[in-house]
Amino acid sequence: MTTTKTPLLEVRDLAARIGGVEILKGISLTVNPGEVHAIMGPNGSGKSTFSKVLAGHPAYEVVSGEALFLGQDLFAMAPEERARAGLFLSFQYPVEIPGVANAQFLRLAYNTVQGARGKEELDPLEFDDFVREKLALLDIDPGFLDRSVNEGFSGGEKKRNEILQMALLEPWLAFLDETDSGLDIDALRIVANGINSLRTPENAMVLVTHYQRLLNLVVPDYVHVMDRGRLVRTGGKDLALELEERGYDWLGAGATA
C-alpha cells in the first residue's frame, strides 16, 4: 500500500504572525490522501491560527516557510483560489449574514466552485434536490435553507451548516476548527457521522480540537500536539487518550527542555 502518493499538503517551517506577534514558530506537516490528522493543544497554542493561515486569513502574515497544496504554492493564492482548488476550513465561529438566505449562499458558493473546476452548475431547482440529500446526511431540517446564513443558529446548527458546506464543496483537504466545541453528545454524533461519510481514499481531514471525544468518533491516523506555536509531538490515536488523562503540561515542559 505504500505507493508514492502525491501529498495533498506539505508545510515546511511555517512561521506566521498577527499584529507583530509571532504565533506560529516553525511548523512542518505533511498530509496525504486518505489520512485523518488531529491537532490538539492547549488554548492559545496556535491551532486555530495554523488553519486560518492556510485558508488565507488576511490578518495573518506569513513570515517564513512554505506550504504546497497539491504541489501549488498555497501562499501565492487568494483565499477563494484555495477554496476552489479544494481546501476547506470549517470555522470555529461561523459568521452570521442577516439578509442572505442560506439556500442562496450555499448555491452561490457551490456554483462558484463548480464553475472554477469546470464542472456543471445547478439552477435553483436542481440545487434544491441536491442540497436536500446532503441535509438528510446531517439530519438538518430543510427549513434551515430559508433562514439567513447562520443568523440566530444555535452553536450546533452553525457547526452542522459548516459540515454541510464541506459536503457541498467536496474539498480535497478540510481543516475542521473546533467543530466539536459547543456540541452536545447527540449533535456531536451526527456531525461525526457526517464527517465520516465524507471521507474517501482521495481526500483528507485535519481535526483541530481541544478535546479527545470527537476522536472517538472520527478516528485519526495521526495526532499532533501543538504548544506555543510548534508541533511538539506526533503519535497515533493513543496519544489523544494519553493527553486526555495527563493534560498538556508534561509535554509542554518536555518541549522547552
Added chain:
Amino acid sequence: MTTATAFIEQLLAGRDAKPAPDALRALRGEALEQANRLTVPTTREEDWRFTDLTPLYRLAFKPAGPSPAVSLESIAAYVTPEAAHRVVFVDGRYAPALSRSSDEAGVTVTALSAAAAESLAAVVEPRLGRIAAIDGDAFRAINTAHLGDAAVVHVRRNAAASAPVHLLFVTTQAQIATHPRVLIVAETGGEVTVLEDHVALADAAYCVNAVTEIDVAANARVRHIRVQRETQTAFHIATSKARLAKDARYDSVAVNLGARISRLNLHVQHDGEGAQATVDGLALIAGRQLADTHSFIDHAQPHCRTRQLHKTVVGGGAHAVFSGRILVRPGAQLTDSQQQSRNLLLTGKAHVDTKPQLEIFADDVKCAHGATVGQIDPEELFYLRSRGLGEAAARNLLTYAFAAEIVGRIPIPSVAAQLRGHALAQTAGKD
C-alpha cells in the same frame, strides 16, 4: 435668498384653481398665507445643516401640461399584484382609469375628489392638515396651499383590509412640481397595509413635495411601506406623520432609492398608552445623490414602545444624512425605545452624517440608541472568500445583505422581491 423667495412664488403660482369643499378652502387659504410668509430652509438652520437645497431652488419650473397618455401597460412594472385597491396619480392628478378599488366592507380607498360628502365631513375634515400641521415648514405650507386632491384610505371600526392598498404617484414630465397628499385613517381596531409608492416614467428633473398623514386609533394597526424611487435628477421632499392612540400599532418601512436630493421628515407620535411602532428605513444611494431622513419619535404617553432601525448604503460620492430624535416627555414612564443607525460606506468618497438624539424627561424608561459607520466587515468577507467567492462577489453579497435586511421587513412579497432585485443590481459591481 432671492432665488429661494422666487422658488416659493414659482411653486405657489402653479396652484390649481379648481374649487374645493369649504373646509379645504379654509385650510388652503391659511396655508397660502403661511407659505407667503415663510422662507425655504438653508444650511444655516440646524435641521438642514447637511442638506443644501440650492440645486432645487435653482430649478426652473413650469406648470404641468396635459400628461401624456399613461396606460396600465406603461405602469405595469409598478403594479402590485397583491393590492386589492390602487389609487394612481399622474403628475399630481388623479387617474381614475388606472386606479381600481374592490368592494370590501368597512374599507374605503379613494381620491379626495371622488369621496362622498359624508366621508369628507366625518373622516377627512377633522384630520387633514391637523396631524401634520404646517408648523413653520415651507414645504408643508406649499403642499397644503395646493390641496385640491389627495389619496384617502379609511378603515372603519374593527374592519381589516384583506389585501394591501397601493397608492402610486407617477411623474412623467420634467420641470414640474407635484404635491402628493395622503391621509390614512384606521378607526378603533381597524387594520390596513398601505404601500405609498413614488415613481417616474421619464428620466427628468422635477420636484415632488409630499405630505402623508396617518391616524391610528385605539387598538388599530397600520403597516406603511413608503418607497421613493424617483429619477436620479429629481428632488423629493416629504413629511410623513403618524399619530398613535392607545394600544395602536404602526409599522413603517421607508425605502429611499432615487432622487438627486431627498428629504424625509418622519414623525411618529405616541399619543396613547401602550402604543407600539417599528420604524425601519433604508437609503441605497450612489453617484451624487443625497438622502436625508430626519425622524422624530415623540413619546407623549406612558408604556409605549419604539423599535427603529435605519440603514444606509452609500456608494460613489453620495451623501446620507440621518437625524433621529427621540423625545420622552414628562410622564411618559415605562417608555421602551430603541434606535439603531447603521451605515455602510462603499467608497472613500461616500459620506454619512448620523445624529441620534435622545431627550428624556421621565425617570423610569428604557432607551437605547447607537450608530455605526463602517465598511464591509473583514471577517465576513473572509468567510465568503473561504467558500470560493471572489472578493468583489463577496463584497457585493454582503452589501446586498446589509440592504436586504430592511427589504425583508416589507410585508408585500412582490414589492420585497422587486426591491431585492434592485438592491442586487445596484450592489453587483464588476467582479
